Each structure stands twice: as structure tokens, then as C-alpha cells.
Amino acid sequence: MKGKLRKTPLVLLGFFLLLWLAGVSLGEPTRVLEQAKSICLECIGIG
């Protein structure tokens, strides 16, 4: 394989990983799970 390591995607991955971890530490997955477990009638054009 030839080439030179591209750092931009790695920096971006680091940034989004931090963002994701911040969300986890704030308890956001619980909220996401609550929403995803119930039918959002409004979202599917009902109600």
C-alpha cells in the first residue's frame, strides 16, 4: 500500500467520539431509547 496518512478523518472521528461520549455521560441514550421504543404517531403522519 502506498500513501500518506490522512489526519483529518482521524481528528473528526476523535471529535465525534468526544461528542458521543458527552451524550452518553449526560444520559441521552436513555432518552433516545425511550423515544425509539414508542410509536411516534406524529412522525408517521398519524395524529
Added chain:
Amino acid sequence: MYRNRVGMQTVRKLVQAIWIFLMNGFWGFPITGNLYQGPLKVICSPGLNCYSCPAATTYCPIGSLQQLLLSVRFSLETGHYYIGTYVLGGMGLLGASFGRFICGWACPFGFIQELLYKIPSKKYSIPPVLNWCKYGFLLVFVIVLPLFFVDQFDLGKPWFCKYICPAGTLEAGIPMVLLVPDLRTTLGFLYLNKIAILIGVIFWSVVASRPFCRTICPLGAFYALFNRISLVKLDLDKDACTNCKACHKVCPVEIRFNETPGSGECINCMKCMTEACCFDAIYLNVAGYRLGQTRKGPAVISRQ
């Protein structure tokens, strides 16, 4: 002249089918009469796949992002900080890793459009200017309207899901109405509007290639922002390119890859690489390293 590498598109179809089943793997819904409610729903769906679909096993990032943004004031007032960082982080991790490879390889609604396009009919191109609309849908319907148009309780609406998303209508709206008869009494203008949009997108998909992905999809717009810089991307070896324009002819989203490598419109289906380019000018770039062999000059083969 061309090389026989068409097997890659068969592999892609298989991968797309596998992703559909992974993201919609709960087939117990006719028995339970309800959608999947297990812990997998904390995982971000890479493609656009409504989490209200009875078989859905993951959450839709566009749906969840809107839900968090529309209630962000309420969350803050009640001492929570649900501002969308978990969802945005998940989307960003996927985007920074794969860009729009996800659109070409893992999106259920993209796959459905590809199947619709196989129906024999007269085919039309899409004016490139319409490609910009999807960024408008992302900005206005997914971020600005849910965030700023709030009611007296400081709650907004999931504007994109509620008024636009045909994937939600197909995967959740119609199945849930069939599954739960009581819902039929609540159908009104909103539902008819979404059915009309779905029918429009279906017809458009028969006569044009992936119209929703190219002009409407906010998730595609988000991933498009990473296409030029993602960890895995399609790249062009300018020294090897002969400007034969073979890549222009096979592209399902009508881009000229050799003129705009890394275009946000490219869904990375790799047709140009595997079915068109005879000079190994198009290749997979993983973190800066070329994947696969490097060949000097024309690859082989002359057609007799």
C-alpha cells in the same frame, strides 16, 4: 475494453439486503402487535430507517435528532441536557468513517429506490441544481424548525418526519395502520399528504435514479459533508486517468467522477471503479492509503 469486475455490484446488492434485515430484524411484530422495544434501539441506524417501523431494531438518527432538538428547552428547564450530542456524535462517527458509502451500501430506502429504478420505463436525469435542496431540508426541516418553532409548552415538532419523510410512511405509517386497526379512525389530511409524497417519490424513483437520496434526504446531506474527507473514500489517481469519460456513463447519480472526485453527490457505489475504469485510476482510499494493487497504464483488454 473492460475488465470483468461486475461481481462487485452483486456483492453490493447482497450487502444492502443484509443491512435491510439487520435494521429491520424484528419479525415478531405480527404476534406482539407492537414494534420492537428491546435494547438494540439505542444503536444508531446508519441509513434512513424509521424507528417506528414495527420491525426496526435501531433508531433513526434523523428522527431522534429532531425529537431531541424539539424538546431541548423542556429538557434544559427540567435539569437535563439532552441536546442531541449522542445522536450527532453517532452520525458524525459514521459520516467521518464512511461518508456516503452508507447511502450506496447500507441505506434501506436507497436500496428500495434502486429496485424501483429497475422497472422498465423512460428514464430522466435530475437537474443538478435540485441536489442542493437536500441541504435545505437538513437545515430547515431537521434543525431550524424543530428547534425554533415551539408551542406554549416550549415543544417543537418533528417537521421532516411529520410532513415529508416518505421512508417513514412506507416503513412505519402504512404497516402500523395495517397492524393496529384503531389507528385508522385517526387518519386525516396529514396522512394523505404523506401518502401523496410517498407515491410521488415512488413514481420519481421509477423514472429517475435515486431521486430522494439526491434531492431530499437530510441524512444523505449530512454524510455528503464528509465525502471528501472520510476515512474510507473513493479517490482518483490523476496520473492514471485518461479522461476517457467511461466513469460518467455508469454513474447512477450522474456525476463526473474524474472531474469531481470526492463530490458530495457520490454514493460510493463503486460502479465507476469496478465496471468502467480500465486504468485503475479510481481506487479505495483508506486513511490515505490506496487499497488494492496499483497498475501502470491500461489495465488489459481489448474488445474484439
